[in-house]
Amino acid sequence: MIAQQKDRFDLDPDHIYLNGAYMSPQLRSVTQIGIENLKKKNRPYEISEADFFSEKRVLKERFAQLISAPDPEAIAIIPSVSYGIANVIRNITFEKGDEIILLQEQFPSNYYAWKQLEASHGVLVKIVTAPAVETGRAERWNEALVEAVTERTKVVAVPHVHWADGTLFNLSLLRKRTNEVNAYLIVDGTQSVGALPFSVQDIAPDALISGGYKWLLGAYGLGVAYYGERFYEGIPIENNWMNHEGSENFSNLVNYNERFKAKATRFDVGESSNFILVPMLSEGIRQLLEWTPEVIQDYCRNITKDVLKTLPKKYFYIEDPKFRAQHLFGIYTKGELSIPNLKQRIAAQNISVSYRGKAIRVSPNVYNTEDDLQQLISCLRSAVN
Structure with a gap:
């Protein structure tokens, strides 16, 4: 297991930050790169035409390596998850009666566009509801998700882990089932890729x-997406000069080329060269490649496993570790315990967590320690003693 990495971040030593699922703290190296690149525009004559493409290439190569994608050209630079979903919807042919499968209370950016499609195209959005908060919840939810796929299913659009409580979904099994009915599998990796x-x-x-500003350790405003072969000939939601062939030759831009670039590059957002955010996200991913998501999962497991066992089961519920992420999990209360009261207690101890749905969402990373988790659990236990 790696050692604690808090010194790589600029966190307040008197504050316990267990909220990486809200927004990651910034690596010192990412901050430095951001500052250096912000200053570059002071001398725009030093920014070459090649600079519009070189950093983008590095970012795509690093993200492709992180997710074991064989081709960096299968990676697109996007500003948000909703933008990435919009490109997906633009390039699937829907018919009335097609079914879109989502999960209960998944993140809104992977919900609203599908509901709008339901109104405009007559498709049916099916929500797979979460089972009761009790032992075996995540396993039953996974079973219900797979069972929801039928011959009428056109798309399954789900996260790898649920953003509210870290429930882990078996994407391999789900992929097998969607292949049987030729349905698309669209994955929101915002709360998993980088840490899982x-x-x-x-x-x-x-x-x-x-999205890039959580577990990918980038700045707010930039993300990345992988698009598979079914989208390689797609039409992007915007026509910008950079997603057309030949855009590297600035002197020839007056001679329009209607052909889009190959594979996922056609889906790059306008001004995707972003001289500040692109190198910042690229540096965040570089550090993740050094640590590896496998090591991050192990680290989070090791600092949480013993401490969480001390939480009174009479008053709190946490999913079995086999069926949730280690870097993100929800603590559900039982009985008459008041979330607002717990929220006040936690804040008074200078501890940052989130509250999503009925769960207290806890999301540690390599800058945390077992003692950080112990202080949170002690705070919760004090409410019932």
């Missing part, structure tokens, strides 16, 4: 879309 191992070669999603 993901292999495009093993799971083969049709698209994997990730």
Whole structure:
């Protein structure tokens, strides 16, 4: 297991930050790169035409390596998950009666566009509801998700882990089932990629879309997406000069080329060269490749496993570790325990967590320690003693 990495971040030593699922703290190296690249525009004559493409290439190569994608050209630079989902919807032919499968209370950016499609195209959005909060919940939820796929299913659009409580979904099994009915598998990796191992070669999603400011350790405002072969000839939601062939030759831009670039590059957002955010996200991913998501999962498991066992089961419920992520999990209360009261107690101890649905969402990373978790659990236990 790696040692604690808090010194790589600029965190307040008197504050316990267990909230990486909300927004990651910034690596010192990412901050430095951001500052250096912000200053570059002071002298725009030093920014070459090649600079519009070189950093993008590095980012795509690093993200492709992180998710075991064989081709960096299968990676698109996007501003948000909703943008990535919009490109997906633009390039699937829907018919009235097609079914779209989602999960209860999944993140809104992977919900609203599908509901709008239901109104405009007559498709049916099916929500797979979460079982009761009790032993075996995640396992039953996974079973219900697979069982929801039928011959009428056109798309399954789900996260790898649920953003509210870290429930882990078996994407390999889900991919097998969607292949049987020729349905698309669209994965929101925002709360998993970077901290949880993901292999495009093993799971083969049709698209994997990730915001960059959480577990990828980038700045707010930029993300990345993998698009598979079913989208290689797609039409992007925007026509910008950079996603057309020949855009590297600035002197020839007056001679329009209607052909889009190959594979997922056609889905790059306008101004995807972003001279500040692209190298910052690229540096965040570089550090993740050094640590590896496997090591991050092990680290989070080791600092949480013993401490969480001390939480009174009479008053709190946490999913079995085999069926949830180690870097993100929900603590559910039982009985008459008041979440607002617990929220006040936790905040008074300078501890940051989130509250999503009925869960207290806890999301540690390599800057945390077992003692951080112990202080949170002690705070919760004091409410029932």
